[in-house]
Every structure is written in structure tokens, then in C-alpha cells.
Amino acid sequence: MEPAEQRIHKRFRVRENSYVTLGGRVSKLGQIVDISQGGLSFRYIDIGERPNSSLKVKLSIKHNNGFKLEDIPFKTIYDLRATKEFPFSSTRIRRRGGRFVALSQEQISGLEYVIQNYTTSEA
Numbered sequence: 781m782e783p784a785e786q787r788i789h790k791r792f793r794v795r796e797n798s799y800v801t802l803g804g805r806v807s808k809l810g811q812i813v814d815i816s817q818g819g820l821s822f823r824y825i826d827i828g829e830r831p832n833s834s835l836k837v838k839l840s841i842k843h844n845n846g847f848k849l850e851d852i853p854f855k856t857i858y859d860l861r862a863t864k865e866f867p868f869s870s871t872r873i874r875r876r877g878g879r880f881v882a883l884s885q886e887q888i889s890g891l892e893y894v895i896q897n898y899t900t901s902e903a
Contacts, residue, residue, distance in 0.1 A: 788818055789816035789817040789818040789819075790816055790902055791814040791815065791816045791821075791902065792814060792815055792816065792895055792899035792900070792901065792902055793813070793814050793899060793900050793901050793902075794812045794813070794814065794815055794841075794894075794898055794899050794900070795841075795843045795898050795899070795900055796843070797841070797842035797843050798811070798812040798839070798840070798841050798842070798843065798898060799811055799812060799822075799839075799840045799841075799842070800812050800820065800822045800837050800838065800839055800840070801837065801838040801840065802824075802835055802837055808824055809824065810822035810823055810824035810876065811823050811824070812839070813875065815839075815891070815894065815895065815899065816895070817880075817888070817891055817892070817895070818879050818880060819854075819857070819877065819878050819879035819880055820839075820854075820877070820878070820880075821875060821876065821877035821878075822875070822876055822877075823862055823873050823874070823875050824873070824874055824876065825871060825872070825873060825874075826861070826872040826873065826874045834853075834854070834855050834856070834881075835854055836850075836851045836852060836853055836854065837852050837854045838850040838851070838852070839852065839890075839894060841894065841898045843898055847890075847893065847894060847897070847898065849887065849890040849891070849894065851887075852880055852883065852887055852891075853880060853881045853882050853883065854878050854879070854880055854881070855878050855879055855880075855881050856876055856877075856878040857877050857878045857879060858875075858876065858877050858878075859874060859875075859876040859877075860874065860875055860876075861873075861874055861875075862874055862875045
């Protein structure tokens with residue numbers, strides 16, 4: 781039996797060259813997989829050190845003129861080993877998903893802009 785879908789917002793696939801940077805003492809870069817008004821998921825290289833579950837993230841879109849949205853409060857819901865990894869390589873990829881928390885009106889507007897201008901389809 782599969783768990784019931786708990787998302788409130790529709791998820792959208794983002795175009796290539798869309799990244800998230802995790803804040804804190806250890807800065808990590810991940811590739812965004814999908815995004816919604818409520819949260820996002822991304823892939824990152826596992827170097828054995830997990831970022832905090834609650835942190836601030838920065839979205840960086842490198843498509844066309846690009847776009848940045850910084851200091852977005854983010855709470856991790858899951859952090860799993862990705863099923864698709866590089867064959868014949870010791871590189872491990874993880875997928876992390878979570879929700880945005882306590883967004884300002886400016887951040888909400890920025891997320892709406894990203895979804896309208898930098899996504900390709902519903903996930």
C-alpha cells in the first residue's frame with residue numbers, strides 16, 4: 781500500500797541549469813528536480829556530510845537571463861539515496877525534498893515567478 785499524497789501544491793519540473801545552494805557552515809550545491817509553492821526536491825553529491833534539516837536555501841536559475849532567490853527557509857522532509865547513480869563510479873547521489881516555511885511576500889512572489897518562467901511541465 782503506497783502512502784497517501786500529502787502535498788497541497790502542484791509540483792513542476794524545472795528547466796536545466798537550475799540549482800539550489802544550501803546555507804549554513806557547510807555549503808552544498810544541488811540540482812533542482814522539481815518545485816512548487818510549498819517546497820522543492822533536488823539531487824546532490826553525497827560526500828558523507830548531511831546538512832541540517834532546517835536551513836536557508838538559495839535558488840539559482842541559469843536559464844536565459846537567470847534568476848536568484850535567496851534566504852528561503854527550508855525544512856527537510858526526506859533525504860534518500862538516489863536510485864540512478866553513475867555506473868562504474870564511486871560517486872553517490874542523494875535526493876532531498878522538503879517544504880518552505882514562513883515565507884515573506886517577496887519570497888512567495890519570487891517562487892511564483894520561478895514557476896511561471898522556469899518550469900517545463902507538471903511533475
